[in-house]
Amino acid sequence: MPRSTEAARAARRAGNQPADAAAAVPATKIADLWLGQHLRGLRKMHDLSLEQLAERCGLSVGALSQIERGLTxxxxRSLRRLSEVFNVPMSQLFHEGDLPPVEELGRIxxxxxRRVLSLNTTGVQKELLTPAANGALEIYLVTIAPGGSSGPELYTHKGEEGGYVMAGEMVLEIEDRVFHLKTGDSFRFKSQTPHRFANETTQETVVVWTNVVG
Known part of the structure; x- marks a missing residue:
C-alpha cells in the first residue's frame, strides 16, 4: 500500500473524517496523526493510562494527550523516553515504507x-537507511528544517553515534561545548553524553547520522 494512502486512512481513523476531507490533510499533519495513533496503540498495549505513562516518561498528561491526538x-528527547518506556527501538516508531521482497528482508x-519519522513541530525528519532488524547499527538520513532542532533540552540515551553533514549547517551541543558544523564536517560522541542539535540557518540541513546501540 502506498505510504500516502495508508497515512490518509490513519488520518480518517484518528479524526473520523470523510475520505475527501482526509485527502486534503497536509502531509505534515498526517505524519503527526499517524505517530500519535501509533503511540496511543503502544500505550494501550501496555495497559497504561495517560497519567501512568506521564509518570514514567516525565511528560505532562496534557503534552501526551496532544501528541496522541496529532496536535503536536x-x-x-521525549520520543527516546517513550521508546524506553514501551521497550521498543526508535525504528519501531517510524512509519513503514513499502515491504521488500523476502530475499531482501533484513539486508536491503x-x-x-525507508521507514520515516517526521517530527514536524520541531522540524526534524529521520529516514531509516538500515533494515529495521534487531541489530546494533542504525543509519539515518536526517533532514533538519530551518529553525528545526532536537528540542530545547539536552538528552541522553544508550550507545554511540556519529555523522556526516551532507548539506547545510548544524549546531551540535555536547555537554557544555557548542560546535558549528558545515557541509563536509563529521562528528562522533558517546550517546550517554548530554547532547542536542539544531539548524539555526535559513537553509535546510541534511545529515547522515549513525547510531550504534550499546
Missing part, C-alpha cells in the same frame, strides 16, 4: 521502502 509532535532497504 514530540521532541527527540530500497528508497521507497
Amino acid at each position: 509532535s514530540p521532541t527527540m 532497504v530500497r528508497a521507497q521502502g
Whole structure:
C-alpha cells in the first residue's frame, strides 16, 4: 500500500473524517496523526493510562494527550523516553515504507521502502537507511528544517553515534561545548553524553547520522 494512502486512512481513523476531507490533510499533519495513533496503540498495549505513562516518561498528561491526538509532535528527547518506556527501538516508531521482497528482508532497504519519522513541530525528519532488524547499527538520513532542532533540552540515551553533514549547517551541543558544523564536517560522541542539535540557518540541513546501540 502506498505510504500516502495508508497515512490518509490513519488520518480518517484518528479524526473520523470523510475520505475527501482526509485527502486534503497536509502531509505534515498526517505524519503527526499517524505517530500519535501509533503511540496511543503502544500505550494501550501496555495497559497504561495517560497519567501512568506521564509518570514514567516525565511528560505532562496534557503534552501526551496532544501528541496522541496529532496536535503536536514530540521532541527527540521525549520520543527516546517513550521508546524506553514501551521497550521498543526508535525504528519501531517510524512509519513503514513499502515491504521488500523476502530475499531482501533484513539486508536491503530500497528508497521507497525507508521507514520515516517526521517530527514536524520541531522540524526534524529521520529516514531509516538500515533494515529495521534487531541489530546494533542504525543509519539515518536526517533532514533538519530551518529553525528545526532536537528540542530545547539536552538528552541522553544508550550507545554511540556519529555523522556526516551532507548539506547545510548544524549546531551540535555536547555537554557544555557548542560546535558549528558545515557541509563536509563529521562528528562522533558517546550517546550517554548530554547532547542536542539544531539548524539555526535559513537553509535546510541534511545529515547522515549513525547510531550504534550499546
